[in-house]
Amino acid sequence: MTAPVNLRSTEDYRKMDAAHHWHPFTDTAELNAKGARVFTGAEGVWLRDSEGNRILDGMAGLWCVAVGYGRPEIVEAVTRQLQDLPYYNTFFQCTHPSAAEFAEAVTAVAPAHLNRVFFTNSGSESNDTVFRLARVYWDCMDKPSKKQFIARRNGYHGSTVVGASFGGMSAMHGQSDLPIEGIHHIGQPYWFGEGRETGMTPDEFGRARARELEDKIREVGADNIAAFIAEPIQGAGGVVIPPASYWPEISRICRKHDILLVADEVICGFGRTGNWFGSDTFGIEPDLMSIAKGMTSGYVPMGGVMISDRVADVVIAKAGEFYHGYTYSGHPAACAAGLANLRIMQEEKLVERVRDDIGPYMQAKWASLGDHPLIGEARMTGLIGAAELVRRKEPIERFPDAGTTGTLCRNLSVENGLVMRAVGDTMVIAPPLVISREECDELVARARKTFDRLADHLTREGAL
Numbered sequence: 001m002t003a004p005v006n007l008r009s010t011e012d013y014r015k016m017d018a019a020h021h022w023h024p025f026t027d028t029a030e031l032n033a034k035g036a037r038v039f040t041g042a043e044g045v046w047l048r049d050s051e052g053n054r055i056l057d058g059m060a061g062l063w064c065v066a067v068g069y070g071r072p073e074i075v076e077a078v079t080r081q082l083q084d085l086p087y088y089n090t091f092f093q094c095t096h097p098s099a100a101e102f103a104e105a106v107t108a109v110a111p112a113h114l115n116r117v118f119f120t121n122s123g124s125e126s127n128d129t130v131f132r133l134a135r136v137y138w139d140c141m142d143k144p145s146k147k148q149f150i151a152r153r154n155g156y157h158g159s160t161v162v163g164a165s166f167g168g169m170s171a172m173h174g175q176s177d178l179p180i181e182g183i184h185h186i187g188q189p190y191w192f193g194e195g196r197e198t199g200m201t202p203d204e205f206g207r208a209r210a211r212e213l214e215d216k217i218r219e220v221g222a223d224n225i226a227a228f229i230a231e232p233i234q235g236a237g238g239v240v241i242p243p244a245s246y247w248p249e250i251s252r253i254c255r256k257h258d259i260l261l262v263a264d265e266v267i268c269g270f271g272r273t274g275n276w277f278g279s280d281t282f283g284i285e286p287d288l289m290s291i292a293k294g295m296t297s298g299y300v301p302m303g304g305v306m307i308s309d310r311v312a313d314v315v316i317a318k319a320g321e322f323y324h325g326y327t328y329s330g331h332p333a334a335c336a337a338g339l340a341n342l343r344i345m346q347e348e349k350l351v352e353r354v355r356d357d358i359g360p361y362m363q364a365k366w367a368s369l370g371d372h373p374l375i376g377e378a379r380m381t382g383l384i385g386a387a388e389l390v391r392r393k394e395p396i397e398r399f400p401d402a403g404t405t406g407t408l409c410r411n412l413s414v415e416n417g418l419v420m421r422a423v424g425d426t427m428v429i430a431p432p433l434v435i436s437r438e439e440c441d442e443l444v445a446r447a448r449k450t451f452d453r454l455a456d457h458l459t460r461e462g463a464l
Helices: 010-020 028-034 072-084 097-109 123-140 161-166 170-176 191-198 202-220 246-257 278-282 309-318 332-347 350-356 358-371 404-415 437-460
Strands: 039-043 046-049 054-057 114-120 148-152 183-186 225-230 260-264 288-291 303-308 375-381 384-389 421-423 426-429
Touching (some): 054 437, 072 332, 097 332, 114 123, 114 309, 123 161, 123 225, 123 260, 123 303, 148 202, 161 170, 183 202, 191 202, 202 246, 225 246, 246 260, 303 309, 332 350, 358 375, 358 437, 384 437, 404 426, 404 437, 426 437
Parallel strands (some): 148 183, 148 225, 225 260, 260 288
Antiparallel strands (some): 039 046, 114 303, 288 303, 375 384, 384 426, 421 426
């Protein structure tokens, strides 16, 4: 990493930030009192802060930097595009080469029945588009009563009004008087947190949670339900990896009751689970698929909705104009970044690498953390994993005041040179897909050191 030049001091940046920058998902008063961490550079899987510390990014930014930091191929592709055509819209019967080429490239790696993409700027916008498109589809099918949606508690689908309503995050709902009318929620397939004490096996629990969908459909009425939306693996909800029985049953129920199945692939898409999409990993055949994050590796903001032939053929034939879009839908620079990103993933066989090489290696290393006294479960699929913090392992006892211990663990982890995210008292990771075996070893070593330091702190405080 080349050191930046002419940077102001860390304190200068903190003061500017505190005075003018309102951060997402942040207690602003608390942050301003503490001062933000200032990152100034990155390369591969490593971040550098303004104090010169080198930190392993176990979260790929925000689940998105799939091909790692500092890829000149993406920078050069964006630069060329900005020189040739920095912007033009895709409204009014217009396109440009990057949009057409990237649409072709994205659909080429998607499941075979998803042959069209509607470009957005984020996962949140993608799910707003899902809301609109699903409703228009059923209008075209002469079933105008099918306007309502079912999602999952503790799922995450963005922070716009529709995205936050789809999501099942109680804190977001409580703060904004959400969800909006017509969105319902069912239980999540969270075996460790909600299934262990039921007496059911994981597969029995998976089927039981899936059948909550059928119960909700009967309650609301299949003629009123447009779609069910869910992440293949719940990411921001704590990397909830469903039992193998879950998705086949969900798919059966959606087909039986003729409701659209929407896979939110914003986190799982583009190699994260060891296949191009989580839908491939779990055998899901979605009617609509939300994408973002890994489609450009976060180098330029972009999202989209993959649209099945079933939906596209009907809407194109019957709807006429679809009154929906964004100023930056298919932005030339974003499409150029996406094309370069997909080329890297294909040339370096990153999806296959996650499936066959670095994924299994990291999974074994991560699972070894399960022997730590504070870890109740260490789970991982592909390169997305979680470690459950517990006060006691036999029998399992969680910490009181959920989230306090996780936040402490997160802070200790960064001090140890590793970014892990805390979701309540669940520590989650999703490193760049280019992480090496040696860096996997280093990640797990730093995680173990963090858990050891956490145990020492809790013991001194009398919490263990």
